Amino acid sequence: xxxxxxxxxxxxxxxxxxxxxxxxxxxxxxxxxxxxxxxxxxxxxxxxxxxxxxxxxxxxxxxxxxxxxxxxxxxxxxxxxxxxxxxxxxxxxxxxxxxxxxxxxxxxxxxxxxxxxxxxxxxxxxxxxxxxxxxxxxxxxxxxxxxxxxxxxxxxxxxxxxxxxxxxxxxxxxxxxxxxxxxxxxxxxxxxxxxxxxxxxxxxxxxxxxxxxxxxxxxxxxxxxxxxxxxxxxxxxxxxxxxxxxxxxxxxxxxxxxxxxxxxxxxx
Numbered sequence: 236x237x238x239x240x241x242x243x244x245x246x247x248x249x250x251x252x253x254x255x256x257x258x259x260x261x262x263x264x265x266x267x268x269x270x271x272x273x274x275x276x277x278x279x280x281x282x283x284x285x286x287x288x289x290x291x292x293x294x295x296x297x298x299x300x301x302x303x304x305x306x307x308x309x310x311x312x313x314x315x316x317x318x319x320x321x322x323x324x325x326x327x328x329x330x331x332x333x334x335x336x337x338x339x340x341x342x343x344x345x346x347x348x349x350x351x352x353x354x355x356x357x358x359x360x361x362x363x364x365x366x367x368x369x370x371x372x373x374x375x376x377x378x379x380x381x382x383x384x385x386x387x388x389x390x391x392x393x394x395x396x397x398x399x400x401x402x403x404x405x406x407x408x409x410x411x412x413x414x415x416x417x418x419x420x421x422x423x424x425x426x427x428x429x430x431x432x433x434x435x436x437x438x439x440x441x442x443x444x445x446x447x448x449x450x451x452x453x454x455x456x457x458x459x460x461x462x463x464x465x466x467x468x469x470x471x472x473x474x475x476x477x478x479x480x481x482x483x484x485x486x487x488x489x490x491x492x493x494x495x496x497x498x499x500x501x502x503x
Contacts, residue, residue, distance in 0.1 A: 267322050274315035276308040283308035287315060296338035303423075306495035307333075310488075325481075328488035336426035347425045348416050355412045355438035356404055358393070359458065365397040370464050377457040381439050384448045389415050415442065423496060430489040434458070434482050444490065451490040455483060 271287035278284070282301045284291040285308050292300045292311070302308045314327040324331060340347050360378040364370045385391045391408035419428065424445075431441035435458035444454045456463075459479075 269318050269320055269322055271315070274312040276305050276312050285311045285315065294334045294338045298337050300333060300337065302333065302496075303499040304496055306498070307423075307492060310491055310495055328485045329492050332426055332430060332485075332489060332492060333423070335430075336422040340422040340426045340429070344420050344422055344425055347429050348413075348420060351416060351425070351429055351432050351438050351441075352409065352413050354432050354436070356409055357401060358439050359435065359437040360439055361393055361395055361402060361404070362399055363395055363397055364461070370460070373464065374460050377453075377460055380449070381437070381443050381457065384443050384446070385412075385439050388446065388448070389442075412438065412442070419445070423492070427489045427493045427496075431486060434486045434489075445493060451487060455486060 273288060275286050275289075276283055277286040277289075277291060279291070279299065279301060282303045283305045284302075285300055286292070292315075294300055300311065302311070310329045311327075311333060314330050315322075317326070360381050363374050363378075382393060385393065385408075389408075389411045391411040393404050393408055394402050396402040416425075416428070419425065428438075428441050428445060431444060431454075432438045435441060435454060437458055440449070440454045440457055443449050444451055449457070462479075
């Protein structure tokens with residue numbers, strides 16, 4: 236069978252030192268013609284596969300694309316079914332995320348965990364405007380509940396600052412976030428959290444969404460307080476709007492995958 240991910244990249248980016256970026260790079264290629272009639276969820280030892288005309292999809296790294304729940308595999312199958320005459324990986328955010336987890340994050344989960352932790356040490360929600368008053372109030376309205384959750388659920392207290400000058404956070408608070416992340420160290424969960432963190436600029440917003448403390452739309456809005464303020468004052472150009480829409484699609488795909496994994500079997 237012509238395996239789609241092999242067709243898309245054939246391992247041209249295996250030399251990238253960052254495993255997450257390597258997996259993402261492998262999806263960057265010219266679209267190929269759709270060569271299958273249908274996509275479906277299959278079963279295999281250890282989980283569920285995605286089958287194209289009865290044959291399992293493989294990742295760019297040649298691993299069988301295996302997911303722990305039928306719901307998660309169904310998301311990927313739906314993306315394949317949604318392709319037209321050509322296959323465009325840009326329109327397949329769940330597939331890209333799963334490939335990142337299997338080929339990238341699984342090879343070095345600690346590196347991804349530490350990257351999320353770096354965001355937490357200089358999180359978006361720590362840095363507040365000093366004016367105008369309405370922006371200050373809006374930041375407090377959307378960001379303070381995230382800090383309240385971190386204090387109550389993680390035992391992590393953080394310092395706030397006005398402007399962009401870096402403020403050193405308590406080591407015990409960063410350790411608390413690290414301990415929380417260490418219990419979420421499977422590749423799929425880390426890949427999801429990493430995507431949400433990088434797209435929002437906030438590890439704490441990502442973790443609050445994962446914990447069910449806030450929904451994805453609220454988290455996205457919280458991450459864009461400053462941007463939305465500027466748009467309200469000066470307007471938004473079409474190119475910026477398109478970039479934001481693309482980022483939001485990736486964000487919501489990560490959330491859908493997270494929700495589809497909630498009923499995964501407990502690991503022994």
